[in-house]
Amino acid sequence: MAATASVGSPTSEDLAAEAERLFEAGLADLGYGEGEIARAAELTWKINRLKKIKNAVIPAHVYQRAEVIHGVADFVGDSYKLSRLCAESKAERVVFCGVRFMAETAKILSPDKTVLLPAPEAGCSLAESITPAQVRALKREHPGAPVATYINTSAAVKAETDVVVTSANAEKILSKLFSEHSKVVFIPDELMGRNLSKALGKKIGSELVVWKGRCIVHENFDSSSVALYRRMYPGVKILAHAECSPGLVESVDFVGGTGGMMDYVGRTKARSYMLVTECGFGDLARSRFPGKKFIPMCRLCPYMKATGLPEILRSLENPTPSQIVDLPADISARARRPLERMFDLAEPSRSG
Ligand code: SF4
Structure with missing residues (x-):
């Protein structure tokens, strides 16, 4: 209550200026009405003052709502970039606008900071598709094969694995693992695993063991519509996230993570683009x-x-207790190792 009181109440001039800032940031272009912008302005005004008082930083994933990204976020990016920036930040608190596995990753890399997850129910179908016991069973079934986990897993699952990967560095890191091992286990995204098996020329099952997790957003895109869109929009560049199906991925112009997709849009000169991923990313682009x-x-x-x-x-x-991200010390320490291994394999210069 004390902190809320110290924020004070905005004057009508404060609110008008804040609404103007949100308007200029592009909310109106994204379809927000005047009333919506005015209601958002009241909240963003308070949040932006409170985060200074509380020495907090607000990272937001690229799929977040536009009023979060443009209204209060200090930095915006994919889960890898956000976790790195949180660790580098001097703030005492991190208010993570994303989903639970991302906030957990931030906590693993910044154990001394208070990490808050405003929506504690924000899970992920991929992260929920596998448990630590299932990872241990996979390791018993494939002894000696390193386990690479996509970053979209819980801290407890990461703690059981050898290296974390992201959509941007999975191919590079798996290729390094295959230079030393004949078999690699990849969890939990089945479709990304199938895309990696094609890219690396490794057989599913005997060389690349994949789990059966799916992203409920990306598994549903239909590859048959790509040809139709190309006829409707000649010259369109179609970009797909690496969590989409192999059939779709092979018919598009670019496949990768959200960071790579944004870079591609920036460096190419096409008139039109189709971004096959979560809608928030299109708004940001x-x-x-x-x-x-x-x-x-x-x-x-x-x-x-x-x-x-x-x-x-x-x-x-x-914050309510469920908004505070807390991890058992042993899980946090064990989950940190595969994350550090990712940094070493993906960015060797960093460790040297
Ligand atoms: S878009 Fe897919 S992978 Fe990302 S949080 Fe949602 S369910 Fe998980």
Whole structure:
């Protein structure tokens, strides 16, 4: 309560200026009405003041709502980039606008910071597809094979594995593992595993063991519509996230993580783009590249959309126990090792 009181109440001029800032940031272009922007402004005004008082930083994943990204986020990116920036930040508190496995990763890399997850129910179908006991069973079944885990897993699952990968560095890291091992276990994303088996020329099962997890957003895109879109929009560049099916991935112009997709849009000169991923990413690309045309082909992730401005304000004012991310010390220490191994394998210069 004391912290809330010290924020004070905005004057009508403060609110008008904040609404103007949100308008200029592009919310109106994304379809927000005047009333919505005014309601958001009241909350963003408070959050932005409170985060200074509480020495907090707000990272936001690229799939988050536009009012979060443009209204209160200090940095925006994929889970890898956000975790690194959180660890480098001098802030005492991290209010993680994303899903649980991301907030857990931030806590593993920044154990001394208070990490808050405004929407504690924000899970992930991939992270929930596998348990630590199932990883241990895989290791018994494939002795000697290193286990690489996509970053979309819980801290307890990471603690059982050898190296973490992201969509941006999975191919590079698995290729290094295959230079020393004839078999590698990859969890939990089956479709990404199948895409990796093709890219690396490794047989599913005998060389690359994959788990059966799926992202509920990316597994549902239909590869048959790609040819139709190419006929409808000649010259369109189609980009797909690496969690999409192999059939879709082989028919597009670029496949990768969200960071790679954004870079591709920035460095190419096509008139129109189709971003086959979560809808929030298209909104962000539209704001960053106002001169380019984006054709919608996206789906909403219910987990990513669970975080709103009221939840962020609540976690800063007086967090509920479930909003505070806490990990057992042994899990945190064991999960840190495969994350550090990822940094070493993906960015060797960092460790040297
Ligand atoms: S988009 Fe897919 S992988 Fe990302 S949080 Fe949602 S369910 Fe998980």
